[in-house]
Amino acid sequence: MTEPIANSMKWTSALSTRPSLEAAIAEVVEQAKESLQATPDLALVFISSAFTSEYARLMPLLQEYLPALPILGCGGGGVVGADRSGITQEVEGQPALSLTLASLPNVKVQTFYLGAEDLPDLDSPPDAWINQIGVPVTAQPHFILLADPFSSRINDLLQGLDFAYPGAVKVGGLASGGGGNAQTGLFCNYRLYRKGTVGVALSGDIVVETIVAQGCRPIGQPYWVTEGERNILFGLEEQPGADPSPYRSGARVSQKRTPLEVLQDLIQNLSDADRTLAQHSLFVGIAQNEFKQNLEQGDFLIRQLLGVDPRVGAIAIGDHIRPGQRIQFHLRDAQASAEDLETLLRRYRQQSRHSATGALMFSCLGRGEGLYGEPNYDSHLFSQYQPGVSLSGFFCNGEIGPVGGSTFLHGYTSVFGIYRQP
Structure with missing residues (x-):
């Protein structure tokens, strides 16, 4: 008889589309706790920009349900999470709240906030960056980064983190709003930030793999x-x-x-169709x-x-x-974007010999239903190739992910961070 694996990693996401923030929080917390059936070590929250005026209320309300838990999140033009039936949904342009809870045995979780003024000069030694993060390079951390698109100096941050933590996987995205003068919302340990970058370093018994689908085909x-x-x-x-x-x-x-x-x-x-496409894409x-x-x-x-x-x-x-x-x-275009993602998902499934536990999706505002003409395209394609893996995330103003061993800020991209035990 096979013994169950002790202290296994668990990961679950929950989604609510209730227009009342209080009701949405109550729903996702209940759903996520019921699904996780373990003590959470990390919470990730993504809130629709339709709630922009209520960003300041999110953390105090959530703290009543999940006190003393490392928490990270941001606002987005759309959010991704699992509904009550367990099906991942991408909700764009309407009120929605996504909550992810992760039980991470033997993983150290360290959240942090960095303002643009906190970033060392790019000529600084690695120790200057390590001191800001507070995690030694020997811990071999991996990062989730959520940043304000206007005030974070995100490209400098990515370059500095690659320099200081060359083996670390870094994924994330820039917070997004509904256009106009909507304010950015970044959340870290029950505080709301309007500028800079929030992040979490995960070190210990955790492996992070990535898919970076940039949505193009070569000519x-x-x-x-x-x-x-x-x-x-x-x-x-x-x-x-x-x-x-x-x-x-x-x-x-x-x-x-x-x-x-x-x-x-x-x-x-080129063909006539591609010649037309080349004029703008x-x-x-x-x-x-x-x-x-x-x-x-x-x-x-x-x-x-x-x-x-x-x-x-x-x-x-x-x-x-x-x-x-x-x-x-x-x-x-839409077809190139779909084929690109499917090619990368197929390759990942063929090359990966281990089962993932959870995943995060950071997708460009320029993708989604506006690109494909149908909802849930990227998330459902991911679930076809990784069935049973809990997926959550948001629609970004720029996506963070590695290409060729270095970390970049992308556009029109879907970045997937895929998490499992060693």
Whole structure:
């Protein structure tokens, strides 16, 4: 007879769409406690921006039900959680509250708040960042980060944390509102913050894996960057002899051209539908692995194409670029986004030999029903490939997740943090 695993990790989420904040809190707490059937060690709360005027009431009300519990959360244009039947739902543009409770045996949970003024200079040593977080690098922590999009210096924070904790997985998102002048809400240990970043470091018996679905498909072939300065591309080198697969790299030859020439030829050879799409949904993927020959989905950091200079044939992109890197043009639409996520989910299921316990989804406001024309697309696709794994999260103003070993702020992306025991 098989003995049950002692001290196993447990993770559950609950969702309420009640328009009364008091009623919504009571419902999610009751549902989550009933489902968890264990003492929680961490709570995560995501609240719809439809409740913006009541953000200040959330923590005091929640503390009555869950006193002395490490808690982290933020407001979002939409929230994700499981309804009473256990089915994950994405609720956009209406009142909703999502609560996740996790029982994490042998895991140290340390929450923190960082204002922009607290961040060390980027030239500071790792110890300066470690002292701000309060977790030694030997603890090998993983992070969940929720930040204000306007005042957090989030890119500096991600760069600093990668420097100080190079092996740590960092996922999260920027708090989002319903547009206009809606105020940001960040929550940490029963306090409301309007600026900065809240986070939690998890160390001990916990493994975090990620899926970063940037929602694009490649067109053309990869190119070597021969000339580049800051975020401006001046020269590209073709790689002919490539496999028909759009991610296959061929042999390097000296056939340099301006990026604009490459782009014009590429667009000319697209289908009518893709040519139309390229007018408003054209992106640049930057390969993150300098040595990998056969590039595939997940190997590129997707960045916006900001503009062109027809005088010199240069293009500007939304990130720094340097000679020697490889780039490939990409297109984004609903079909590409769906296929990208499914490819990554299928690959994760094939490669993972362990069962996940819980997961968090940080999805761009530009995805969801507005992109797919139907609700719950990303979350239900995740559940098809990871049945029984509790999923929660929110719709972000920017998504935090790793590509190629470094952590980036993304757009139009769904980032999944997947949690299990070692």
